[in-house]
Amino acid sequence: MSEQTEERSYDEYRVIEDLGGWKRTHNCNEVTAKNLGEEVLLMGWVQFRRDHGGLIFIDLRDREGLTQVVFSPEHNTDVHERAHAIRSEYVVAIKGNVRLRPDGMVNKNLTTGEVEIIVDEWKLLNTSETPPFAIEDRTDAAEQLRLKYRFLDLRRPILAKNFILRNKAAQSVRRYLDGLGFLEVETPVLTKSTPEGARDFLVPSRMNNGEFYALPQSPQLFKQMLMVSGLDRYFQIVKCFRDEDLRADRQPEFTQIDIEMSFTDEETIMNMAENMIRTVFSETIAKELPAAFPRMTFAEAIRDYGVDKPDVRFDLKLQEATEIFKGSDFKVFSKSELVKVLRVPGGAELSRKEIDEYTKFVEIYGSKGLAWIKIKEDGEWQSPIVKFFSEDEIAKLKELTGVQPGDILFFQAGSADIANTALGSLRLKLGERFGLIDESAFAPLWVTDFPLLEYNPEEKRYVARHHPFTSPQVGQMDTITENPDAALARAYDIVINGYEIGGGSIRIHTPEMQQKMFSALGIGEEEARSKFGFLMDALKFGAPPHGGIAFGLDRLIMILCGAKSIRDVIAFPKTQKATCLMTEAPSAVASTQLRELGIRLREKKEA
């Protein structure tokens, strides 16, 4: 690079040109040795410019890849001279010939790595200021900054590829369902608030002041209406909304693959759904999932894994030790509803610090403490609690767990809920800690036979575990009122790698059963009428037996992409405060807008 080059700004060359009819011949991943000698026309962004040996090189980037481009003064003086103006992220169109790179400059990691384009003509399509962070896969820019400049963040190939895959997955789902005669039918976004479930987003009505639409938490009742209307097989890839405090992996708006079919049963739906998932995995990431997904009842999942969405990529099962300690001197155990134990082979290597961290971790789930026993290599049982155990208890514990020198046992005791959840969550941590999880594996399974109802101590009533339209199992019509805890649902969840990616049920299709269900939930006739009147009507006019399933598309894509955050698979995600840092939504609006809607802001002191 000459001194002159460094001094000049080259502003005179920074004149933005029209396309003037230029058309691309290839994307930036397509030009290879088979195009040698051809004239090609590429357009894209300047990833990188370097000046070397009197030549100017740029890596030209588009959605699909990179191509090396050379401006040579011997080849064309003017073309080369003007190229001095080029900076990173400038948009250019280049026309030139494909030639082999010189020996030693071949890049084997690139599909285009053997060739380069020697430029005959080029146009500057746009300039760019220096971006606030580098457009590269690896970035240390704060997520806040990246979300504000999302239009630049999405240029990073590692993110862009997620949206290419997301599109592929969605079209794969559609092809599959369309092929089976499912109709994609659009259901309303402006609908009715039915406060059974999460909190609704509300939309004030201008034409009906004082009244509100709600954004749908799911199209559940609409898809049931479509079954009553005889449309037979419905699906929709559809936005749903929940106004909940956001956990790290939740968004206020999320996308669901929503499916419903008539004249069907659990087996048919589960087969259809697992085939769909298999198709998507195969068509997007060329991964072949097992021909039949394993199945597990809810009770088995809780028993063995402590949670209803077990990660079965690794074994490490929980065991129940309640009986062993029934009459124990160790009151923490003997007085507990449930005692669960987890044997971790080789776990004796865990440091005191690690165990302390795990103790804190299980507190998140309501645990009061984490009991443990290390079996040292010499067979000694090292533990703060073992001194309280009888010989018999120790013998039975050995027999139950098959514990060996070098292992550790972790215990959770307390209410069934807390003990299971805490130890089940610890299991995942330990799976990671001991490298038991094959990160490239996908372990799908079905969880079935869910309880229909669960008691809500705050509301002092039973609530539907899935939703109030889920059918009890055949023959359990009366169980739901006589023995609500024992009633099982015709419901099923699909779990992959510990994530619940979908769930569904056979629905209630007679007014008698639906009425009974509402009674069991303490929803009176009047309340049922005002909230679900149209459902009760619809069931009277020949509703077919029907059921369905819904998948969380964002989560599914996250798993397919191997992304760490759901925000990496949503084009314009919101923060945990439910704001969009790019558009600055939500925002204040004009008071005239509120007046038209018949609302006003509550003053701070009122709030």
Next chain:
Amino acid sequence: MSEQTEERSYDEYRVIEDLGGWKRTHNCNEVTAKNLGEEVLLMGWVQFRRDHGGLIFIDLRDREGLTQVVFSPEHNTDVHERAHAIRSEYVVAIKGNVRLRPDGMVNKNLTTGEVEIIVDEWKLLNTSETPPFAIEDRTDAAEQLRLKYRFLDLRRPILAKNFILRNKAAQSVRRYLDGLGFLEVETPVLTKSTPEGARDFLVPSRMNNGEFYALPQSPQLFKQMLMVSGLDRYFQIVKCFRDEDLRADRQPEFTQIDIEMSFTDEETIMNMAENMIRTVFSETIAKELPAAFPRMTFAEAIRDYGVDKPDVRFDLKLQEATEIFKGSDFKVFSKSELVKVLRVPGGAELSRKEIDEYTKFVEIYGSKGLAWIKIKEDGEWQSPIVKFFSEDEIAKLKELTGVQPGDILFFQAGSADIANTALGSLRLKLGERFGLIDESAFAPLWVTDFPLLEYNPEEKRYVARHHPFTSPQVGQMDTITENPDAALARAYDIVINGYEIGGGSIRIHTPEMQQKMFSALGIGEEEARSKFGFLMDALKFGAPPHGGIAFGLDRLIMILCGAKSIRDVIAFPKTQKATCLMTEAPSAVASTQLRELGIRLREKKEA
């Protein structure tokens, strides 16, 4: 039918059964003579039951069609006896053998019309009360009633077929765009209010009290952001929202096929888009549209048809007569900005009553009156106004219009806007009246070279005719401030049969041009910053040249279906008061919900 039959209620047989593993073998349109002797299993609704010659016949209906089913006491006594319980709209599953119908009972209008199923076994899957209206294509039930019972209305085959076609069209669009490398990317529904355009629906934020999201009127800025981010080709079939007073064929939420591409120009987009429409017509209704759609400039459309979305299925062009009457004694014409005339061959047959109706009709468009001249068969000019015309004016009018005995001439005079719109709208009425319109024809065309700006007398400023992100034509950078009325946009609309089904433009892609555009629109720097800050930012960092188009899917489906109302192609439409009669949305909500959102209702007197 025996007396006993009429007296008994057969309630004892009305026991709803489980599917018990029964699976359909066919839909109700599929069983034909080629299945003779086969055992089939069908499920569906009872369209109609009749008892004849000791047999019970039902027409069984599902989404796809009808099959005749026979219950015979000789074939199976119990099966026949229980069939007495069957009523219209009951849901049944029937298992039986396919046999030919007896001679004289063949129905040639049905794919299944040669055969019937003789029932071996059947299950009652659900009963039905008598529906509030008959489930038949022809209905005289009020639309209000049908919307309340939409789940029954959608059972009518004439409506159900619209949703089968709608799905087909949407999947056809997706296949086409996917094949060209367009990525379907989902943009947010909870976004920012930008009051340039129609009125927004607002969503109060619970986490940010006092602030509001807006539902998108279109994903315009998001799709431009995706181009800036290099995603290159985007599409989305997406819900959009406008809180406007509803005309008969508008809905508060509607669906758009939204498309954007980079490194492109008008020709490329128009070719891509017309190919898409051709594909959809071909794949859904097997209609082949012309290989290249005719094109017309905005100026030509207004000149010849008075409107920017001409129905060119018939000729009948408007002509301009302003010059002829420049110095006329007939002041209504001589003082008008524009005089337009429409010659209707054979129009002299119109009655006085009809002409009076047309006079009222044009008043809707602001017309002050409808002047006319009938040319009687004997050549006499019959008209209330012709006495004011000079010989010369009459001669020129003859020459201009080529009017013949038996014809009528209609005139509109006044402001250009009113004269064009009123006479252009009358033209459509007359096309219908004289049977000039081939209802089976589809006449697509492009309208191009739209004005970029139009003066808004109320706001006393220019507004963007398309939207403020539309690029002026090449070389018109300065025209937009120096001669705003003359500036043309790089915009194009696609029109079929007089409906605008899509429109788009090449966008502005440099900050300088966008700034200039905002200035021309009287949007100051601060306002631009607060509303479109992220757009201005994005254009600074290497925005590629880009453009796109959006189609109104509902309207397109309406045209494909030959439906008369947009409500017939939307599963759960809203009324003109923006209410859903089925769910009763919008509705009052709990005051706790409002409190959480930081809003309260404005009292009536405040409003």
